[in-house]
Amino acid sequence: MDPALKPDADETDRMLIQAARSGDRRAFDKLVTRHYPRVYRILSRLLGRPEDAEDAAQEVMIAAWRNLPCFRGDSAFTTWLHSVTVHRGYSAGRSLFRRNTVAMEEIPADAVSRDPAAGPEGMAERHEDAGRLRHALSRLPEQQRLIATLYYYGEASCREIAEELGIQESTVRGQLRRARERLRRLLPEMQEGDR
Amino acid sequence: MRCRQIQQFLGESDLESVFPAEIEAHLVQCPRCHRHAQELRRGEAWLMAHSRSPVAPPEMGRVFSRLHDTLAKPLAGIEPNGSVPRTSFHKWQFRLTGKETVMLTEQREYAPSPHASGIRARAPWRWVTGLALAVLLGGSAGFWVTQRRDTGSAAANQNGNQGVQAHYGAYGNVSVNRLRTLGVALHSYSADREEHLPPMDDPEAVKQALLPYLEGKQDLFYSPFTGQPYAANPWIGKLSLTDFEFPYKVVTFYEAEPDPRGMRRAAFLDGHVQTFTEEKWREIEAFPGRKGFPRLP
Numbered sequence: 336m337d338p339a340l341k342p343d344a345d346e347t348d349r350m351l352i353q354a355a356r357s358g359d360r361r362a363f364d365k366l367v368t369r370h371y372p373r374v375y376r377i378l379s380r381l382l383g384r385p386e387d388a389e390d391a392a393q394e395v396m397i398a399a400w401r402n403l404p405c406f407r408g409d410s411a412f413t414t415w416l417h418s419v420t421v422h423r424g425y426s427a428g429r430s431l432f433r434r435n436t437v438a439m440e441e442i443p444a445d446a447v448s449r450d451p452a453a454g455p456e457g458m459a460e461r462h463e464d465a466g467r468l469r470h471a472l473s474r475l476p477e478q479q480r481l482i483a484t485l486y487y488y489g490e491a492s493c494r495e496i497a498e499e500l501g502i503q504e505s506t507v508r509g510q511l512r513r514a515r516e517r518l519r520r521l522l523p524e525m526q527e528g529d530r
Numbered sequence: 531m532r533c534r535q536i537q538q539f540l541g542e543s544d545l546e547s548v549f550p551a552e553i554e555a556h557l558v559q560c561p562r563c564h565r566h567a568q569e570l571r572r573g574e575a576w577l578m579a580h581s582r583s584p585v586a587p588p589e590m591g592r593v594f595s596r597l598h599d600t601l602a603k604p605l606a607g608i609e610p611n612g613s614v615p616r617t618s619f620h621k622w623q624f625r626l627t628g629k630e631t632v633m634l635t636e637q638r639e640y641a642p643s644p645h646a647s648g649i650r651a652r653a654p655w656r657w658v659t660g661l662a663l664a665v666l667l668g669g670s671a672g673f674w675v676t677q678r679r680d681t682g683s684a685a686a687n688q689n690g691n692q693g694v695q696a697h698y699g700a701y702g703n704v705s706v707n708r709l710r711t712l713g714v715a716l717h718s719y720s721a722d723r724e725e726h727l728p729p730m731d732d733p734e735a736v737k738q739a740l741l742p743y744l745e746g747k748q749d750l751f752y753s754p755f756t757g758q759p760y761a762a763n764p765w766i767g768k769l770s771l772t773d774f775e776f777p778y779k780v781v782t783f784y785e786a787e788p789d790p791r792g793m794r795r796a797a798f799l800d801g802h803v804q805t806f807t808e809e810k811w812r813e814i815e816a817f818p819g820r821k822g823f824p825r826l827p
Contacts, residue, residue, distance in 0.1 A: 512541035
């Protein structure tokens with residue numbers, strides 16, 4: 336990666352957005368460098384296949400560029416970006432869930448290396464469980480879904496989520512607790528623990 | 531600490547970390563809380579195992595090359611930096627006065643949506659075709675104008691006056707937006723009150739409860755079609771959000787009267803808003819998943 340695209344720590348999102356809005360493509364590239372890895376990680380885990388995740392992440396970034404002129408800055412850029420990412424991830428994942436059967440080539444290659452002892456059936460089962468989890472998450476209220484997705488798929492801590500969404504950490508913890516309670520009701524297999 | 535407080539603490543804590551000594555001591559003594567903690571840990575382990583799969587970091591060079599390729603192709607009507615040139619347009623406003631339709635026009639400046647250019651380009655063709663048909667069939671023939679919600683373009687029209695149809699379409703959009711805003715306010719209210727809904731059987735009480743979350747905008751409580759307040763589902767008042775198994779099936783607010791086209795809009799507990807025909811509306815239950823509740827009026 337071009338070292339010039341690495342954003343400085345003291346360059347805030349707000350500064351980069353201001354520069355990008357006035358047509359500075361390099362400032363936008365810095366924003367992409369800063370946020371793309373997280374967006375890609377969430378989408379990759381939600382959608383499974385790296386190609387789907389790349390396409391979806393690309394769409395999120397293009398949406399960000401196109402909507403910069405309308406971005407008023409009332410909320411943090413990350414709040415908006417993560418909302419778009421999560422929404423995009425679930426809408427793309429919905430079509431995957433509707434297909435009940437899983438083709439072997441659709442299972443990510445790294446799933447094999449993760450659990451070689453599981454065998455093809457175990458892998459398919461695990462893949463289906465991941466699809467059920469995604470479907471259950473998509474049935475949560477919007478804020479709970481966003482927070483749970485950032486926590487589990489984005490590997491963000493409660494404090495990080497609170498900072499990114501501009502809410503209190505206690506609110507994040509409360510919403511996460513309610514999300515877990517609801518997921519337990521929607522996914523009885525959670526009680527059996529990890530297989 | 532009481533068991534309830536302990537269980538709430540467990541639910542909100544990082545289950546992989548070590549709990550404070552006071553909590554651990556309680557867990558040793560109380561089998562119920564101990565079992566609860568174990569269930570939570572099992573569930574958390576399942577969630578982690580199925581969500582946090584390893585992800586190879588993206589190749590940023592390829593990402594930028596794809597991104598720059600796409601952004602290099604400007605959409606029609608969009609400047610290379612993504613901004614949209616300002617254009618003037620005529621704002622068409624229709625007002626129903628009894629049986630008459632009064633059409634008012636004014637010229638305004640606006641920045642159109644990036645997707646509007648194609649629609650505008652096709653608009654003259656529609657107008658010409660529509661007018662020709664209207665003349666040929668003595669004003670009784672309809673012509674189609676595609677409804678585009680995101681651009682606020684002209685409404686579809688099969689019979690009768692295009693202005694009235696556009697009016698209904700625009701008011702429909704206003705109503706949908708108001709209901710959606712009420713749904714968001716309802717969730718904000720419940721988030722501040724341990725997920726409990728406000729009393730929904732008294733319209734004035736609902737209004738007073740939600741107004742602080744709507745910046746005091748009172749017009750959001752009224753249907754643009756009739757001017758009457760939206761009806762609230764009285765059966766769900768004061769309940770907790772966790773009481774609902776199917777939040778996407780539970781109506782929160784709805785238009786008390788159908789619009790002149792016989793359509794009715796309703797907001798649901800998960801935040802979405804749906805438009806129903808009267809026939810479909812009669813199938814909606816006040817409290818899906820529980821027996822003994824009547825259908826909504």
